Amino acid sequence: MIDLDAARAILRSNDLGGYTVPTRGLYPFQWNWDSAIIALGWHCFDEGRAWHEARTMFDGQWDNGLLPHILFHSDSDSYFPGSEVWGANSRIPSSTVSQPPVWALAIAMMLDRSKASAAARAEVEALLPKLLAHHRWWYRDRDLGKSGLVETYHPWESGMDNSPAWDAPLARVPRVEWEYQRRDLGHVDECQRPSHGEYDRYLYLIEFLKHNHADPRRMSTSSPFRVVDLTIVSILHRATRELVSLCQQFGLDSAIPDLEVQLARTRAAMSGCWSEDHRCFLNRDKVSGTPLAERTTASLLPLFGLLASERQASQMASLIEEWLAASRFSLASTHPESPRYEPTCYWRGPVWLHINWMIADGLTAYGYDDLAREVRAQSIKCIEAAGGYFEYYGSETGEGCGGGEFSWTAAVALFWLAGE
Numbered sequence: 001m002i003d004l005d006a007a008r009a010i011l012r013s014n015d016l017g018g019y020t021v022p023t024r025g026l027y028p029f030q031w032n033w034d035s036a037i038i039a040l041g042w043h044c045f046d047e048g049r050a051w052h053e054a055r056t057m058f059d060g061q062w063d064n065g066l067l068p069h070i071l072f073h074s075d076s077d078s079y080f081p082g083s084e085v086w087g088a089n090s091r092i093p094s095s096t097v098s099q100p101p102v103w104a105l106a107i108a109m110m111l112d113r114s115k116a117s118a119a120a121r122a123e124v125e126a127l128l129p130k131l132l133a134h135h136r137w138w139y140r141d142r143d144l145g146k147s148g149l150v151e152t153y154h155p156w157e158s159g160m161d162n163s164p165a166w167d168a169p170l171a172r173v174p175r176v177e178w179e180y181q182r183r184d185l186g187h188v189d190e191c192q193r194p195s196h197g198e199y200d201r202y203l204y205l206i207e208f209l210k211h212n213h214a215d216p217r218r219m220s221t222s223s224p225f226r227v228v229d230l231t232i233v234s235i236l237h238r239a240t241r242e243l244v245s246l247c248q249q250f251g252l253d254s255a256i257p258d259l260e261v262q263l264a265r266t267r268a269a270m271s272g273c274w275s276e277d278h279r280c281f282l283n284r285d286k287v288s289g290t291p292l293a294e295r296t297t298a299s300l301l302p303l304f305g306l307l308a309s310e311r312q313a314s315q316m317a318s319l320i321e322e323w324l325a326a327s328r329f330s331l332a333s334t335h336p337e338s339p340r341y342e343p344t345c346y347w348r349g350p351v352w353l354h355i356n357w358m359i360a361d362g363l364t365a366y367g368y369d370d371l372a373r374e375v376r377a378q379s380i381k382c383i384e385a386a387g388g389y390f391e392y393y394g395s396e397t398g399e400g401c402g403g404g405e406f407s408w409t410a411a412v413a414l415f416w417l418a419g420e
């Protein structure tokens, strides 16, 4: 049984007034893609609060359109690295990278679920120029070569921090040599978190961004970590489609042709990411120019992005069927046959329910309803086994891992698992 009262209580208790922290202690600020998913959760029982979440997020948007991955609304000593390490010169202290752009999709869903009430329309009207600026930033500053595939310069931007797909590109990044104290290990067992080597490199990349003022030209030519991340590419494509539809509904027709060009470019570029051997798409390393041959859930998200052909979708559906059966709790974030699969270590194996939602949604869009239902059933099974809403779930035991009382997991229960 899914306890929706408990899910609502988690959002209320993680609400710091206009923004909702992912969980207290471990993540005490506003995170970009968490916040979009959390808004969908709020929307199920407090529409006004959902729109407020969006407004607060976009208050932190940079003038160039970047929507930061973290907004440091207040000081906290329970998290490292704080805003001073990022060194951004922004109105609201922030990081200098973004995160998978879920917002346009979340806002379109909220508008739809509000039955386009006058209040909801007014909110969308105010947010629409900001959403456009956000998407234009991705296409302009993260795809200088107009390849159709935006680039990413930090594993944290991908949202899948220590995914095994990043092992090889990250290994190229030097380690910082200064001393620092990790705060995450005060909240969560070390074996469920990234390694020290990874943290040293995450920090190096933050310093690299700072040193280069996050300048797109410099980043795209000299960042030691430069990848095409399919989570971002897929979500951006799906969200841009929603943005086009919002522009149609709100009379912003002049913005549409540019967006259509971007959509077409991405669709055309996707065949270069397909791997017949792996039966899915693969992230790419832009430094070496090679595919990253690791099957992670990012490889499946082009279904959510509506970027797969019917034939590719059918190959992926058969892969997903095997993937579901390969661990006791599913979908494991890394395919269980990978030598790098670790069932309780963060993005190297555990089940993440917002990703399950996206994959199930993609499966439904391509007509694989039974498989989508199975992914949904697996998600409920995790919450039941662990007895609550955790950051992620062990893919062999279903145990709750990472942070507890976790906002996006509670939100997913409200807007997805409670339905039907």
Ligand code: GLC
Pocket (backbone or CB within 6 Å): 022, 027, 031, 033, 034, 158, 159, 160, 161
């Ligand atoms: C971790 C996750 C990232 C998430 C953040 C806050 O860094 O990898 O995806 O946004 O925590 O929940």
